Amino acid sequence: MLLALIRKELLALVRDPHALAALFLMPAAFIVIMSLALQNLYAPPVRQLPYAIDSATDSPAARRISATWAMTQGRAQPLPATSGEVEEALRQGRLAYVLTLDAGLADALSDLDPPRAPVVHLRVEPGLDQGAFRTLQAELASAVGELRAALLQASFTGESPRGSQSILPFLSIEQLGSTLRPVSAVQQNVPAWLVFGMFFVVTAISSLFVQEQHNGSLARLAALGVPEHIQILAKALPYVVVNAIQAALMLTVGCALMPLLGGEALSLAGIHWPALILMLGATSLAAIGFALLLACLVRTHAQANTLGPLCNLLMAALGGIMVPTFVMPGLMQQLARLSPMNWGLEGLLTVLLRHGDLSEAAPWALRLAIFGILGLALASRLFSRRIIS
Amino acid sequence: MLCVSGLHYRYPAAATPALVDFSLEARRGEILGLLGPNGAGKSTLVAHLAGLLQADGGEIEVDGESLAQLRRRAPTCIAIAPQDFAFYPMLSVAENLRCFAAASRLSGAAARQAIARALAATCLEDFAGTRAEYLSGGLKRRLNLAIALLPTPEMIVLDEPTVGVDPQSRAFLLETVRGLAATGMAVIYASHYMEEIEAIADRVVIVDHGRVLREGPLAELLAQARGQVEVQLEAPLDGDALAALAGDIDGQLKVTGVHLKLELAADASPVAALACIEARGGCIRDARFGRHSLERVFLSLTDTRLRDH
Numbered sequence: 001m002l003l004a005l006i007r008k009e010l011l012a013l014v015r016d017p018h019a020l021a022a023l024f025l026m027p028a029a030f031i032v033i034m035s036l037a038l039q040n041l042y043a044p045p046v047r048q049l050p051y052a053i054d055s056a057t058d059s060p061a062a063r064r065i066s067a068t069w070a071m072t073q074g075r076a077q078p079l080p081a082t083s084g085e086v087e088e089a090l091r092q093g094r095l096a097y098v099l100t101l102d103a104g105l106a107d108a109l110s111d112l113d114p115p116r117a118p119v120v121h122l123r124v125e126p127g128l129d130q131g132a133f134r135t136l137q138a139e140l141a142s143a144v145g146e147l148r149a150a151l152l153q154a155s156f157t158g159e160s161p162r163g164s165q166s167i168l169p170f171l172s173i174e175q176l177g178s179t180l181r182p183v184s185a186v187q188q189n190v191p192a193w194l195v196f197g198m199f200f201v202v203t204a205i206s207s208l209f210v211q212e213q214h215n216g217s218l219a220r221l222a223a224l225g226v227p228e229h230i231q232i233l234a235k236a237l238p239y240v241v242v243n244a245i246q247a248a249l250m251l252t253v254g255c256a257l258m259p260l261l262g263g264e265a266l267s268l269a270g271i272h273w274p275a276l277i278l279m280l281g282a283t284s285l286a287a288i289g290f291a292l293l294l295a296c297l298v299r300t301h302a303q304a305n306t307l308g309p310l311c312n313l314l315m316a317a318l319g320g321i322m323v324p325t326f327v328m329p330g331l332m333q334q335l336a337r338l339s340p341m342n343w344g345l346e347g348l349l350t351v352l353l354r355h356g357d358l359s360e361a362a363p364w365a366l367r368l369a370i371f372g373i374l375g376l377a378l379a380s381r382l383f384s385r386r387i388i389s
Numbered sequence: 390m391l392c393v394s395g396l397h398y399r400y401p402a403a404a405t406p407a408l409v410d411f412s413l414e415a416r417r418g419e420i421l422g423l424l425g426p427n428g429a430g431k432s433t434l435v436a437h438l439a440g441l442l443q444a445d446g447g448e449i450e451v452d453g454e455s456l457a458q459l460r461r462r463a464p465t466c467i468a469i470a471p472q473d474f475a476f477y478p479m480l481s482v483a484e485n486l487r488c489f490a491a492a493s494r495l496s497g498a499a500a501r502q503a504i505a506r507a508l509a510a511t512c513l514e515d516f517a518g519t520r521a522e523y524l525s526g527g528l529k530r531r532l533n534l535a536i537a538l539l540p541t542p543e544m545i546v547l548d549e550p551t552v553g554v555d556p557q558s559r560a561f562l563l564e565t566v567r568g569l570a571a572t573g574m575a576v577i578y579a580s581h582y583m584e585e586i587e588a589i590a591d592r593v594v595i596v597d598h599g600r601v602l603r604e605g606p607l608a609e610l611l612a613q614a615r616g617q618v619e620v621q622l623e624a625p626l627d628g629d630a631l632a633a634l635a636g637d638i639d640g641q642l643k644v645t646g647v648h649l650k651l652e653l654a655a656d657a658s659p660v661a662a663l664a665c666i667e668a669r670g671g672c673i674r675d676a677r678f679g680r681h682s683l684e685r686v687f688l689s690l691t692d693t694r695l696r697d698h
Contacts, residue, residue, distance in 0.1 A: 004491030008477060008484075015479045216475035220536070223439035224492045225464025387441060 001226065005234030012208050013238065019204040023242060027197025028253050031189050035254075035263045038185040049096035049132065052079040054086065061106035061147060065120075068143050069099065090125045097124040097136060109148040110155050120144055142167065184264040190254035191348035192321045195341050197246050199287040199315065201239045202308035206295035209235070209386075210304045218387045228383050232376070235295075236288045243284035268352070275351045275361040282365035282372070283344040289375025290340070296382035315341045343367045390575045391415040391438075391467075391544060396447035398433060398599075407433040408599045411447065415544065415575045420566065422590030422607070423579040424683075426691055430599040431579045432472075435548050438577075439469045451544070465493045465540035472549040474529045475536070478522035482513055482532055485521055486539065493540035507535040510565060527558030534565065544575040551585060563589050583684040587611075593683070597691045610686055616640070618651040618659050623672040630669040637665040647674075 013019055053069070053076045055062045070076060077095060080086045089095040100121035102108075108115040122140055124133055146167055153159070212218045221231060254266030294311065298304045316322050319339030328336060336342045347364030350356035396411040408430050415421045425431050436442045437449060440460045449456040451466065459466055476485045486507060490500040508514045511531040516524060521532060530550060537545055547566065551559045567589055570576045580586055586593060586607075593610055595603045603610060625647050626634065635642045640653035640662070649671075651662055659678045666673060 001491050001494065004488050008480065008488045011484060012477060012479050212477075214473075215478075216471045216473040217477060219436075219439065219441055220469065220471065220475040220489070221492050222441060223464075223469045224489070224540070225440075225460060225494075226492045 002230055002234055002237075005221075005226070005230065006238050009208070009234060009238040010241075013204055013242070016204065016207075019207070022200050022203055023197060023246060024249060026200065027193045027246065027250055030193040030196065031186075031250060031253050032257065032261060032263075034193065035185040035189040035258055036261065038189065039263060048074070049128075049136075050077050050094065051097045051099060052077045052086070052089075052095055053099045053101065054079050055101040056103040057101060057105055059106040061109055061151065062101045064147055065099075065101060065105075065143060068147070072139065072143075090123060093125045093127055095125065096128055096132075097122060099140070106151070109144070110151045112152070186254050186258050186264045186266050187353055188324055188349075190250055190266050191352055192324075192345050194247060194250040195283055195344035195348065196312065196316050196321050197250065198243045198283050198344070199290065199312050199341060200309075201242060201287055202291035202294050202312065203305065204242075205235060205239060205288070205291040206298055206304035206308050207301065209292075209295035210298060210301050213386050222384075222387050228380065232292065232380060232383060235292060236376070239288050239291070240284050243280070243287065247280050266352070270355055271351055272355060272357045272361075275356055275358050276348075278358060278365050279344070279347040279351055279361050282347070282368035285372035286340050286344065286368040286375070287372070289372030289379070291375075292379035293375040293382075296379045296386050312341075315339045318342070320345055340368060340371050343371075390417050390452055391577075392448075392450045393434070393437075394448050394450075396434070396437065396449065397445045398437065398442060399445060400433075406445075406599055408437075408444075408447075411596070411599060411601055413594045413601060413604060415577050417543070417575045418570055418573045419591045420570045420576040420578055420589050422586035422593040423577055423596065424581075424583070424586055424593060424687055425579075425596035426581075428598075429596045429691075431596065432548065433599070434596075435469060435471070435546055435579065438467055438546055440464070466543050468537040468540060468542035468545045470534050470537035470545065470547045470550055472552060474521075474533055476521055476532060479520065481518050481520050482508075482524070482535075483517040485532065486517075486535060489536045490539050495540065503539045503541065506541075507538045510538055510568075511535040512561070527554040527561075530554050530558065530562060534562065538569075542574065544577070545569060546577045546579070548579045549581065550578070551580070551582065559585070583687060587683045595687055595690050602690045603686075607683070611683065616653045616655065616657070617678070618653060618662055619677045620649040620651070620663070620666060620671075620673055621675040622647040622649065622666075623674050626669060626671055630671070634665060634669045634671075637669070638662050 051073065053066050055066065066076070079098075080089050080095075086095070086098055090098060100123065102119040102121070104115075105119045108119040120140065122136065124136070128136075209218075218231070222228070251266065251268065255268060256265075259265040290311075291308070294308050295304070298307055316339075318336055319325075319342030320328070320336050321341050325333050325336045325342065343364045347361050347368070350360050350364065354360070392414050394412045396408050397406060398408040399406040411430065411434065413421070413423075423431055423434070433442065437444055438456070440456070451459050454462075456467075477488065480488065483504065486504045487500065490496075490503055493503075495503050508517060511534055513528065513531055513535055516528060521529065524532065530553075534547070534550060537547075550566070551562050554562065563585060566576060566578060570591075578586065578590060590607050592605060593603075593607050594601055595610075626644075631642075631644055638651060638653070639657035640651055643650040643652075649666065651659075653659060653662060663673065663676060
């Protein structure tokens with residue numbers, strides 16, 4: 001009996017192209033689009049920005065800064081002939097920024113006292129994003145600081161530093177996790193939109209439920225003596241399979257498709273697979289429990305088709321799916337913790353980025369499981385009322 | 390077989406009860422016509438028989454066993470064919486039948502045989518592979534019936550089984566229902582269509598406001614109006630003539646303008662009554678006497694006012 005009812009649910013789903021698109025195409029499309037669109041947010045492309053250097057001096061210090069900058073940022077573009085043309089090039093974005101070195105650069109850097117006025121000027125185009133702007137600012141301060149240190153050392157000891165003047169050899173920077181590199185847009189977006197897509201089972205479940213309720217199929221099954229728990233299980237179990245297929249598809253998109261489209265690849269190397277399965281299972285339980293509860297609450301197709309997606313969008317907006325929580329202010333980050341989608345996302349990020357094991361994923365999985373079980377319990381209580389109505 | 394006695398039910402927050410002291414009987418091999426206007430309580434009764442509602446009072450028994458107990462032991466003993474198309478439009482006819490056969494606890498060869506039998510009984514063999522959403526109204530009604538027949542019930546409740554079908558499909562469905570009763574099945578046939586009930590019912594229950602107004606064999610119900618004579622005159626009689634006529638007639642006289650309604654005594658002659666009217670100056674335009682249609686019985690019991698306004 002259970003198998004026949006599950007088969008009915010699956011047949012209804014595969015014959016509904018809109019539901020299939022919402023479950024599989026939409027999250028995959030979001031992963032591709034958002035990963036490509038937000039690529040620069042996670043890795044500001046400062047090294048590809050077109051720039052020019054306007055140097056009023058040909059001193060060794062100016063030449064050294066220009067050379068250092070060219071090594072890290074690429075070759076400079078020719079400087080427009082007049083200051084008006086420079087201004088125009090910046091306004092139009094043909095140049096992302098212009099580095100201006102004043103005539104007194106070398107003296108100012110060698111002097112123990114701070115300069116009376118700045119000797120290095122960074123002017124950027126109006127549309128440069130804050131991430132790139134701050135990175136440029138930091139890199140320029142670092143280059144000028146390194147040069148000043150070298151010049152002061154030479155003036156006191158009569159010797160220039162040997163080898164590279166960079167401070168970086170003095171530092172060791174390590175980011176824990178599998179990738180050993182900064183979080184990319186793909187790594188954020190694959191788990192985010194996977195969680196979003198998994199919660200979208202709400203539309204498919206509630207649409208069929210409303211249809212069954214309205215045409216009397218649910219009542220007929222009940223009249224035939226089909227127990228309520230069998231009816232609920234028959235609705236829940238097919239969507240566990242659907243969620244599993246979604247997970248496989250979205251991870252494949254991240255690992256295989258994104259590199260082909262010019263994005264970074266999602267890496268699954270070294271992750272704790274049982275922890276990943278635990279998180280996916282808990283997210284699926286939460287999504288299905290929530291979907292069944294909503295299905296038992298709505299009464300019309302219009303409600304089913306709007307309330308479910310609306311709740312999903314709110315949970316996604318709040319939970320860091322659409323906007324990563326790390327860019328949110330503190331209060332919003334605390335509010336994000338109220339969204340079950342955030343629990344799914346944080347749990348998956350724990351596993352995929354931080355190589356978290358079962359114990360680290362468990363707190364997130366536990367929250368999701370409690371949410372899902374509560375949803376199922378409430379749905380069970382409402383189910384019989386829906387049959388009669 | 391089925392005995393409903395003193396059933397009482399009020400929906401939560403409803404001002405009036407849906408069923409009040411409701412009693413009826415359905416017997417094997419017999420078609421019980423259930424007649425009632427909208428909101429009369431037919432669907433509430435069907436919901437009780439389907440086990441979807443718990444009565445506030447009264448009893449439903451099948452062969453002396455309580456319905457609740459019977460449903461626990463044999464939940465498919467009573468089949469319901471609801472008024473709605475209670476199946477899955479995105480599934481084919483065969484897929485729907487397989488789904489509901491499994492829900493009826495049929496599997497393997499038993500399920501295949503039940504499906505073949507239901508398809509044959511409703512002449513749906515040629516549409517087994519057609520998705521239900523693409524069937525015509527008549528075919529959908531037949532599928533609705535076929536699903537009800539899957540578990541070979543001892544009793545079937547048909548709620549408005551011919552709504553929205555063409556005359557050919559209606560004739561086919563009525564013939565099929567007759568065939569079911571002929572096999573010994575008890576049939577409860579709820580319908581608004583008096584002529585259908587008149588055509589197939591052995592006994593009739595007329596319900597309104599949750600109460601049984603009249604129950605009995607169809608022929609008996611129709612014959613109950615035998616003593617009534619309805620007369621329409623060309624012009625109304627004056628007061629003296631009417632007073633004299635009331636004294637002439639062996640029975641009761643009701644007058645509304647040119648309409649006279651006579652309730653004659655058991656052995657009174659309608660011909661003599663008509664002669665009396667003419668003798669008192671009445672010019673008869675139209676006169677009706679004898680067997681009434683079910684519709685007239687129904688309307689006289691439930692009154693003719695609109696209900697859904």
